[in-house]
Amino acid sequence: MSAPAFSARPDVRGRAAALPLGLRRPSADLLFGGALALLMAAVALEGGGGLSLGPTTTVEMGLQLIGGLVGALALLLTGARRLHGGLSLLLFAVLAAVTIASIGWAVQPADAWLESARTLAYLATFGLGIALVRLAPGRWSALLGAILAAVLVVSAYALATKVFPGALAEDETYARLREPFGYWNAVGLMAALGVPGCLWLGARRSGHAAVNALATPLLGLLLVVVLLAYSRGSILAAVAGAAFWFTVVPLRLRGVAVLAPAAAGALLVSTWAFNTDALSKDRVPLEDRATAGHELGFAVLGLSLLLLAVGLAVGFARSRQAPSLRARRRAGAVCFAVLALVPVAGAGVLASSDRGLQGSISHTWNQLTDPDAITPANDPGRLTAVGSVRATYYEQSLKIYKARPLYGAGAGGFATARARFREDGYEVKHAHGYLFQTAADLGLIGLAASLLLLIGWGVAAARTTGLTPRRWRQEPFDPERVGLLTLTAIVVVFGVHSAVDWTWFVPGTAVIALLCAGWVAGRGDHRLAPVPLTDPAAAGATGTSTATGPRAAATAAVARLRDGARNPVALVAAAVTVVLAVSFAWATWQPLRSFNAGNDALALLGENKVDAAREAAQRAVDRDPLSIDPLLTLSAVEGAAKQPKAARAALERAVALQPQNPTPWIYLASYDLGVGNAAQALKELGPALYLDPRSTQGVTLFLEASRRTGATAVTGQTGTPATPAGGTAPAPGSATP
Structure with missing residues (x-):
């Protein structure tokens, strides 16, 4: 994006200096925004869906280190300034502390460790937003430009997998867009996060007109991505974000001029795609997908060119003659009338249905809340469906919460604890909603910490943007306030979507929202003029030139850094920040190091190097003492080394480490059954099947152990071995009634 795309205050905007051959150095806004766009796009492309340990660890460590280093730099350069957003940062740290503390009571402490690392990375990202606004408060437009650039890169890649399936998605079986996250709703959310930015870009009164005209085709492309992902949650989030923007920003007609043609064009292209089987059905041959994909590419290209022409025409007409007050009022009345007709038309459609208005509303509510409701098919028809499998996950999360209302199952514990309550065979890691996930994982403590963080950030955001009854109409809507x-509004989009899905765990989407949230909280009252780095008073009366530009800014920054290093309070705070960031990154790295050591042990075992394999397995145990996986690997190594006592001892350690996890119980029972001790295996399968009554492996082992012992097992109502009424799984080796 070119320099005129950004609107900044004259006293903080760097001037581009001339280079040979008539070229000009990029502006400070462009460099700042480009660096942020690169960071956000890299996090999205590398982190994926946040489920793969290696890429996720890389992203989290990078965020922790970058956040710590930039935070320390901000403390040294601006240490004497009031820390706006400090309360929000502290409340975020409290939530992180609760997450870390949950390791002590988690049913799956290894997952709690991973979630603690994720929360610390998000805390660092939020702090990074606060640090950046302290260092460059006037470059808010560069941040918005960076978000649009990152969203465009990821959305264009997602769409390209549909247009060029042979090169990018040869083995794809689903019609819905799901790359680069591997999850369609995350793709839809990524595109939805760009909706408020497009409205801002197309509606603003500053900036280059040609650049502003790009908002219309960009918004059209993002809406196409949202629709082709079949993501109802993303549509809801985009509507909520747009509604918030139109409510609080008085550039409504300008925004409508961007949204209306973009939405109409996106709906036209998407409807055509929905009616093309090669684009809307699963498991279509590659040749057919490629042909239809190329047609989709031409359709999107044609739509983009048409919307660009519309954007340029609107901008040209607006520059020649601004609409009169009367014309604006008429247009506003038309928009309001159209908007008011939407619910009326919806009510009319429901009233004319077979169920009638009241029956349709009742049926819709049942479909939304009934855990046994029919899940909509994986096709475009799901966009108008209400039912989903989320009601099942919500019901299970509430059962986990009721079992441990105060502190929950521990961070990341939903996936393990739900096995006790599930009536399906699915392996689900998340509750598909932040509120339900937090209730299940952290109980009332986590819910209280999250609520305090939301309130603290809301107060800070209201102070920054003037969203208070006293200031709302009294203050002008200058470019920075808009x-x-x-x-x-971008934070609102993410918050709404996270309420109905697990995209909090997807780093690519979460980082954008957290940077925005940190920037808004850390800005303070927007009426306060930002202090540029080239201000000689702020630089400490060092004789720094008041000239603007990258060289002057760098000189002033060095002078400030020198002054900050002489301030003991700022120096200590910066040092502590760096130490904490490095410590967090080191702790985040350990599960991955353990995983790699475990793989090395198995590889060495395959080469019949038993002693070396044992050493590698022990290293895996030492690096991640909370996970049962290294112990399972160690047991396999000891078994191959003909050390049955050591092999079983490793499995017993796994059970003792995670007694509320059915997996180590099943491994121990399988081992005992394999060595001929069916009676002992039968005892161990009691707690295993209590913790996961639907475990196919557990039921199979139980039937085999029962057959070998010739015993008739006493079963509970679920048909699995009963457990004491207290609900606590027996200790290793104890009998089950």
């Missing part, structure tokens, strides 16, 4: 409100 930009800050747009950043707040």
Whole structure:
């Protein structure tokens, strides 16, 4: 994006210096925004869906280190300034502390460790947003431009997998867009996060007109991505974010001029795609997908060119003659009338249905809340369906919460604890909603910490943007205030979507929202003019030139850094920040190091190097003492070394480490059954099947152990071995009634 795309205050905007051959150095806004766009796009492309340990660890460590280093730099350069957003940062740290503390009571402490690392990375990202706004408060437009650039890169890649399936998605079986996250709703959310930014870009009164015209085709492309992902949650989030933007930003007609043609064009292209079997059905041969994909590419290209022409025409007409007050009022009345007709038309459609208005509403509510409701098919028809499998996950999360209302099952514990309550065979890691996930994982403590963080950030955002009854109409909507409100709208988009899905765990989407949230909280009252780095008073009366530009800014920054290093309070705070960041990154790295050591042990075992394999397995145990996986590997090594006592001892350690996890119980029972001790295996399968009554492996082992012992097992109502009424799984080796 070119420099005119950004609107900044004259006293903080760097001037581009001339280079040979008539070229000009990029502006400070462009460099700042480009670096942020690169960071956000890299996090999205590398982190994927946040489920793969290697890429996720890389992203989290990078965020922790970058956040710590930039935070320390901000403390040294601006240490004497009031820390806006400090309360929000502290409350975020409290939530992180609760997450870390849950390792002590988690049913799956290894997953709690991983979630603690994720939360610390998000804390660092939120702090990074606060640090960046302290260092460059006038570059809010560069941040918005960076978000649009990152969203465009990821959305274009997702769409390209549909247009060029032979090169990018040869083995794809689903019609819905799901790359680069591997999850369609994350793709839809990524595109939805760009909706407020497009409205800002197309509606703003500053900036280059040609650049502003790009907002219309960009918004059209993002809406196509949302629709082709079949993501109802993303549509809801985009509507909520747009509604918030139109409510708080008084550029509504300008925004409508961007949204209306983009939405109409996106709906036209998407409807055509929905009616093309090669684009809307699963398991279509590659040749057919490629042909239809190329047609989709031409359709999107044609739509983009048409919307660009519309954007340029609107901008040209607006520059020649601004609409009169009367014309604006008429247009506003038309928009309001159209908007008011939407619910009326919806009510009319429901009333004319076979169930009638009241029956249709009742049926819709049942489909939304009934755990046994029919899940909509994986086709475009799901966009108008209400039912989903989420009601099942919500019901299970509430059961986990009721079992441990105060502190929950521990961070990341939903996936393990739900096995006790599930009535399906699915392996689900998340509750598909932040509120339900937190209730299941952290109980009332986590819910209280999250609520305090939400309130603290909301107060900070209201102070920054003037969203208070006293200030709302009294303050002018200058460019920065509109930009800050747009950043707040992006946070709203993410918050709404996270309420109905697990995209909190997807780093690519979460990082964008957290940077925006940190920037808004850390800005303070937007009426306060930002202090540029080239201000000689702020630089410490060092004789720094007041000239603007990258060289002057760097000189002033060095002078500030020198002054900060002489301030003991700022120096200590910066040092502590760096130490904490490095410590967090080191702790985050350990599960991955353990995983790699475990793989090395198995590889060495395959080469019949038993002693070396044992050493590698022990290293895996030492690096991640909370996980049962290294112990299972160690047991396999000891078994191959003909050390049955050591092999069984490793499995017993796994059971003692995670007694509320059915997996180590099943491994121990399988081992005992394999060595001929069916009676002992039968005892161990009691707690295993209590913790996971639907375990196919557990039921199979139980039937085999029963057959070998010739015993008739006493069963509970679920048909699995009963457990004491207290609900606590027996200790290793104890009998089950």
